[in-house]
Amino acid sequence: KNIGKFNFRIEENSSFFQLFSNTRIRQGQLNIRGKIAKTPLFMPVATRGTVRALTPSQLKEIGFEMILSNTYHLHERPGEEVINKLGGLHKFMNWDGLILTDSGGYQVFSLSNYRRVTDDGVVFRSILDGKEIFFTPEKVLEIQKKLNSDVAIFLDECPEYPCNAKREEESLKRTIKFAERSIKVEKNPGQLFFGVVQGGMNFKLRQECAQALLSLGVDGLAIGGLSIGEEPSLTKEVLLATLEVIPPGKPRYLMGVGSDILEYIKMGIDMFDSVFPTRIARHGSAILYNKGRINISNKRFKEDESPLDRNCDCYTCRNFSRAYLRHLFVCDELLGKTLLSIHNLTVLYKTVRALNS
């Protein structure tokens, strides 16, 4: 399995995903609709069609090639019809890189306190106005087609943690049934479809799910239902078991996990997303390279002339002192949120990118 870096082309390699190395760290690139994103890659989250507090130019300047946006939130506001009329999500938000949209499934399970899942789909209430919304496997793909994202994700069902074996199996079966319906939906030209691997914390079910999705011919595998309360050691075991059955030529995306990324990359994950770096940035928390985090509002930074991190060459660290950033947070100035978001995303970007160069 240890094949030399950059000399590597596997049979399963698809037109859109080239894997350059499958050694300790997988290195490759996505090539979708003529746009390239090197893997491993971290996707900032543009929940409502904007990575909060940042312009697309600022994201580009950091180096990002791909972002994630949320189908459920865009369906609520402004609605996929509006975005479609305006030329799709790329044009709407002025992002010319790649966009992955999730299925909305996670929001249904995490945000709505009323929901009913049947084999048909999911009924739940809008978090905005309480109105009933009905999501089916076909519906969430239709929405993503209207958004015209580059990678669309199938509807899945994520079982709670902890849950019993019956529930794990039941939700797994439903996820596979949903996938069987999803694969029949016609893609937009050049668009990719990723299935979601569920199966709770059960290794066998996880492998079964991955194999079922692969046999349906999905373009890539999103791994869901992890980091939802279980011990990190269990997350890793479940993940390793899942990855065992995925051929090297398929991109693997670990959904919504923003910590221990380096470990997961070493285990064989290609794609990540997380709101974590931008969310904590807006609360004044700055990520340091290999040195944990600091809260910039802390009094000890009052006269600190140094940048957030001496090893960082982001716009924020090139131009502003900790003392100034602290001042912005103490005064609740919006610029503070922007500048810390730029820094935190840069740390994530560079840390992951360092593994593909």
Added chain:
Amino acid sequence: KNIGKFNFRIEENSSFFQLFSNTRIRQGQLNIRGKIAKTPLFMPVATRGTVRALTPSQLKEIGFEMILSNTYHLHERPGEEVINKLGGLHKFMNWDGLILTDSGGYQVFSLSNYRRVTDDGVVFRSILDGKEIFFTPEKVLEIQKKLNSDVAIFLDECPEYPCNAKREEESLKRTIKFAERSIKVEKNPGQLFFGVVQGGMNFKLRQECAQALLSLGVDGLAIGGLSIGEEPSLTKEVLLATLEVIPPGKPRYLMGVGSDILEYIKMGIDMFDSVFPTRIARHGSAILYNKGRINISNKRFKEDESPLDRNCDCYTCRNFSRAYLRHLFVCDELLGKTLLSIHNLTVLYKTVRALNS
């Protein structure tokens, strides 16, 4: 008095201010410490050392050469000592253009509900913690010297409107006395001192004040105490009377007035500042070139593909539709505030700049 454009050098011209034209519209430039700002000019307001929601790069990209920052707010947080230790306000906020700081006088009169003005100075309470603060003419200049702004403003007393003749005269006298003390303070190298013309709505007092300041040798004249509730027609009459006695070679700065700027420029004003364009931007109000304002949250923009203003080439108008901007405001996304601030400041910048080219 009508001298041809660009052939014009008047005796009173100082080393830092060249007036190219004194015809219908005055055109000139400030040259302070080797940095140039063309006049007429509009200064965005960086209240606490940041033009809210914008990076210094974004301000530069619009074209601004000079901004205003508030002495009182910076004195409160982080304090002038901190900024001085960190190399002065330019370095602290990473702004390499020119900076004018006000005297704090206006904040004392507008924000504090407790104050006592004596011939010594002003006692008032901090808006943050209620602590007593004592500002003297010397003190506010010491603060501005520690900030090391390029143009510092003398402490003045602004009478309420309306007020009686006695009060007008009393506050005028105090403003002049304050100025007499201020002029004795040694400037930082290259720094300029502007005096503030007060005198209520009384033409004679206004002229007397301007002449007194000129005879003290101030570098320029800030005109205060206008647009504080009086009829706009009265504002203009008072202003015209004031300007009559100011020689062409002195720059004239109309403090805190953000509307009718073109009219004031035609009357002979060189410098403006206002929080207006950025404040209304943060509430979703976009200024159109010559066409009033629109509130972008309005439902009629839901599917509007056009930019805020077809005549605008700002970052926002080049890249985003009204529909997207509306979406950002409906979702209360920070990016909306940034993008509308960029647009509104661009409109102000271009409108004023069009008169000097």
